[in-house]
Every structure is written in structure tokens, then in C-alpha cells.
Amino acid sequence: MIDFFIPLEDWINIGFERVSYFLSPFLRAASGFLGTLIDGFETLLLWPPEIVIMTVVALLVWWLANYRLAIFAFVGLLLTAGLDIWAPTMSTVALALSGTAVSLLVGIPLGIFASQSKVVERILRPIMDFMQTLPSFVYLIPAVMFFGMGKVSALVAIMIFAMPPAVRLTTLGIREVSGEMVEAARAFGSGRWQTLKDVQLPLALPTIMAGVNQCIMMALAMTVIASMIGGGGLGNVVLRSMQTLNIGMGAVGGLGIVILAILLDRLTESISKKMKKD
Structure with a gap:
């Protein structure tokens, strides 16, 4: 019997190939920019001696949060160096911060536009629902297909x-x-965008910082899964431990991820609390 119907997966593959062909100039430019961004972060973190990075991070955390978190940051980074996972840890930080920066660069303006337009919000809501319910491994497929x-x-x-x-x-x-x-702002003559800039955004900063916190945590979690497509870093340590059944290696890689997660979570939480007090 002759099959006159093309399977759905073949249609999807054809669609991806057509889109990739037409978007190839943009994809090459985007790939170059994103690659430069990651390499720049990694060079910045790996070029100085470890003790310099530890000290700078501890001082920065002390300034942004408190001395207790600064001590944790210094001891945690010292532990990663002692466990010989300094380079993967910095690679993970570079990838997570790069992903967070790009996500916020796109996400916050979209959120601002959605807050000002019900039409934009209605368009974005199902897209965000779809993105949040999609299994995390599925995100790897279009990324690999295009890049x-x-x-x-x-x-x-x-x-x-x-x-x-x-x-x-x-x-x-x-x-x-x-x-x-x-x-009240409009009664004093402020326009729509001036009210947004001078009133709404400053008052919304604590909630926006909660979004930044969640964005960082999700980016850090995804770095582990992204090791399957060449993300490297601590995710690669965990992946190799699973492939070789090396429990010790997996524990060390997991400990490095936990240290980064606690540090970044507490830091953004402290910044958010300071904004609420101000």
C-alpha cells in the first residue's frame, strides 16, 4: 500500500531546514555575538589568579549584601579551587551570567511592553505558558538545529x-x-512613559528583582542540562560522572553547583530586600 502522507516529523524537519536557510545570515551574526560574549566572560574570570577573583567577589558581595554572605562566597570559591573544579566553575558562571544577561535584555523590555498594552500581554501569555510547560530537554532541540x-x-x-x-x-x-x-503622577503633568520611568519602574523594582532571581536560578539549572550539547562547565563534570558511574566526581560537581546557586540566590535576595527598604 502506497503511503500518501508525509509523517509529521518530516514536515517539522523540512520546516526547520527552510527557516535555517533563510535565517542563516542572522544566525551567523547572532552566533558570533553570543560566542564573543561567553568567551569574554570566561576570559575575565579565568585570566586573573584564583585568589584575586575570590577577593574581588567577596568584596563585591559584602558591598551588595553583607559580610556573612561575603565570607560564604570566599570560602565557597576557595573550596572549588581546592577540589580542582575552579575552571569548570568559572565556565558555568560565565555561561549562566551570559544566559541571564541575554534573557533579561529581552525579557524585561517585553514585560514592560506587556504591562502597557493588553494586546501584547494577550499575545505573550500563551507563549510564556508554552515555554514554561515545555520539558527542559526539548529546549535543546531547536538550539542545536539552528546553532x-x-x-x-x-x-x-x-x-x-x-x-x-x-x-x-x-x-x-x-x-x-x-x-x-x-x-497623582499624571495629575502633575507626567506623560505615560515618564510615569512609567519615574513612578512605576522604581516601585516595581523589588518584584522585577524577584524575576531576576528566578531567571538566574533557572539559567544555572539549565547549564547542567546544556552540558549534553557542549555547554561544558560543572554540568560536563556531572555528565561525565554519570557516563562513568563515578559517584565522587558527580558529588564534587554537584557541590560546586550548590555553592553557586546559594551564593547567587542569597545575593539577589539581599539586593531585593535593600530595594524594598529604600
């Missing part, structure tokens, strides 16, 4: 995975600003 194996495709997967909280919480924070505050 191939490597850190750039890992960064794209991280960006898509981590962006929804930034969009949603930015929109929520701006919409939660008291209507009386907005009306």
Missing part, C-alpha cells in the same frame, strides 16, 4: 528557558503599582 553543538546553542537554550520569569514578574510588578500613585 549546532557548542556553548552558543547552550546559551540559546538557557535564554529561552530562563526568560519567562523575567517577562511575567516585570509585567506583574508594574501592574501592581497603586493606581493612586499613577494618577
Whole structure:
């Protein structure tokens, strides 16, 4: 019997090939930019001696948060150096921060536009729902299809995975600003965008920072999964431990991820609390 129907997966493959062909100039430019971004972060973190990075990070955390978290940051980074996972740890930080930066660069403006337009919000809501319910491994497929194996495709997967909280919480924070505050600003002659800049965004900053926190945590979690497509870093340590059944290696890699997760979570939480007090 002759099959007149092309399987769905073949249609999808054809569609991806056509889109990749037409977008190839943009994809090459985006790949070059994202690759430069990751390499720049890695060079910045790996070029100085370890003790310099530890000291700078501890001082920065002390300034942004408190001395207790600064001590934890210094001891935690010292532990990663002692466990001989300094380079993978810095590679993970570079990939996670690059993914977070790109996610926020796209997500926060989208959240602002969604807060100002119900039409934009209605368009973005199902897209964000779809992105948040999609299994995390599925994000790897379009990234590899468009950018191939490597850190750039890992960064794209991280960006898509981590962006929804930034969009949603930015929109929520701006919409939660008291209507009386907005009306008072407009009564004094402020325009729509001036009210947004001078009133709504400052008052929404704590909620936006909660979105930044979630974005960082999701980016860090995705770096482990992205090791399957060449993301490297601590995720690669965990992946190799699973492939070789090396429990000790997996524990060491997991410990490095936990240290980074606690440090970044507490740091963004402290910054958010300071904003609420101000």
C-alpha cells in the first residue's frame, strides 16, 4: 500500500531546514555575538589568579549584601579551587551570567511592553505558558538545529528557558503599582512613559528583582542540562560522572553547583530586600 502522507516529523524537519536557510545570515551574526560574549566572560574570570577573583567577589558581595554572605562566597570559591573544579566553575558562571544577561535584555523590555498594552500581554501569555510547560530537554532541540553543538546553542537554550520569569514578574510588578500613585503622577503633568520611568519602574523594582532571581536560578539549572550539547562547565563534570558511574566526581560537581546557586540566590535576595527598604 502506497503511503500518501508525509509523517509529521518530516514536515517539522523540512520546516526547520527552510527557516535555517533563510535565517542563516542572522544566525551567523547572532552566533558570533553570543560566542564573543561567553568567551569574554570566561576570559575575565579565568585570566586573573584564583585568589584575586575570590577577593574581588567577596568584596563585591559584602558591598551588595553583607559580610556573612561575603565570607560564604570566599570560602565557597576557595573550596572549588581546592577540589580542582575552579575552571569548570568559572565556565558555568560565565555561561549562566551570559544566559541571564541575554534573557533579561529581552525579557524585561517585553514585560514592560506587556504591562502597557493588553494586546501584547494577550499575545505573550500563551507563549510564556508554552515555554514554561515545555520539558527542559526539548529546549535543546531547536538550539542545536539552528546553532549546532557548542556553548552558543547552550546559551540559546538557557535564554529561552530562563526568560519567562523575567517577562511575567516585570509585567506583574508594574501592574501592581497603586493606581493612586499613577494618577497623582499624571495629575502633575507626567506623560505615560515618564510615569512609567519615574513612578512605576522604581516601585516595581523589588518584584522585577524577584524575576531576576528566578531567571538566574533557572539559567544555572539549565547549564547542567546544556552540558549534553557542549555547554561544558560543572554540568560536563556531572555528565561525565554519570557516563562513568563515578559517584565522587558527580558529588564534587554537584557541590560546586550548590555553592553557586546559594551564593547567587542569597545575593539577589539581599539586593531585593535593600530595594524594598529604600
